[in-house]
Amino acid sequence: MLRIGGFQKFSLIDFPGKMAAVVFTQGCDFRCPFCHNPDLVLPEKFSEPILEQEILEFLEKRQDQLQGVVVTGGEPTIQGDLKAFLKKVKDLGFFVKLDTNGNNPEVLDDLIKEKLIDYVAMDVKAPLEKYSDVTGVQIDQSKIKESIDLILNSGIDYQFRTTVVKPFLSDQDLSNIASFLQGAKRYILQPFSAKGDILDASLLDVGHYTSDEFDNLKQKWHRE
Numbered sequence: 001m002l003r004i005g006g007f008q009k010f011s012l013i014d015f016p017g018k019m020a021a022v023v024f025t026q027g028c029d030f031r032c033p034f035c036h037n038p039d040l041v042l043p044e045k046f047s048e049p050i051l052e053q054e055i056l057e058f059l060e061k062r063q064d065q066l067q068g069v070v071v072t073g074g075e076p077t078i079q080g081d082l083k084a085f086l087k088k089v090k091d092l093g094f095f096v097k098l099d100t101n102g103n104n105p106e107v108l109d110d111l112i113k114e115k116l117i118d119y120v121a122m123d124v125k126a127p128l129e130k131y132s133d134v135t136g137v138q139i140d141q142s143k144i145k146e147s148i149d150l151i152l153n154s155g156i157d158y159q160f161r162t163t164v165v166k167p168f169l170s171d172q173d174l175s176n177i178a179s180f181l182q183g184a185k186r187y188i189l190q191p192f193s194a195k196g197d198i199l200d201a202s203l204l205d206v207g208h209y210t211s212d213e214f215d216n217l218k219q220k221w222h223r224e
């Protein structure tokens with residue numbers, strides 16, 4: 001059974017070009033200090049999971065109104081039952097978008113080969129050499145690289161995206177990311193919002209890019 005911590009019945013912005021429902025899985029193998037979803041990342045903050053069956057029943061009733069289902073987290077690919085869940089969603093006739101941190105390329109590869117996903121959005125957190133600092137855990141850089149290559153060669157639609165957090169990412173860092181994503185048709189820069197509940201609250205009190213500074217970075221590196 002997929003561990004599900006949240007469900008949004010309708011979204012026009014999470015799946016490009018599709019009206020979609022959004023499933024939020026519980027648990028993540030990263031600890032990004034700037035993460036805005038501690039209740040989906042830290043086990044001690046998990047709410048009572050939502051039953052997978054409830055969601056599938058809802059989707060069955062919305063087959064005519066919705067086109068897609070977004071599976072996001074947390075990190076969906078750490079769940080052993082992800083594949084079985086996606087099969088059920090595909091059997092209901094929905095397009096599937098997967099949001100991932102790219103740390104589990106073998107899972108991604110399998111889902112792509114089995115045609116269980118139609119769109120992938122991968123967060124690229126930092127230049128590879130800074131990955132462990134920015135994600136708060138020890139990272140095998142080759143896995144991140146492998147996921148990027150898999151997506152680029154998959155033939156399915158995709159986007160890469162980076163949340164631009166000033167204490168972690170400079171203009172030079174974004175330039176380095178843009179270089180190793182060369183060939184990617186879509187690279188989205190997202191501003192960091194220094195408010196709300198985040199994993200490391202001390203980040204709320206340090207300097208962040210102003211909106212003008214962010215727009216400047218976006219103009220240089222964002223492409224879609």
Ligand code: SF4
Binds near residue numbers: 028030031041073101
């Ligand atoms: S921002 Fe980082 S810690 Fe939060 S869900 Fe995404 S990968 Fe996990």
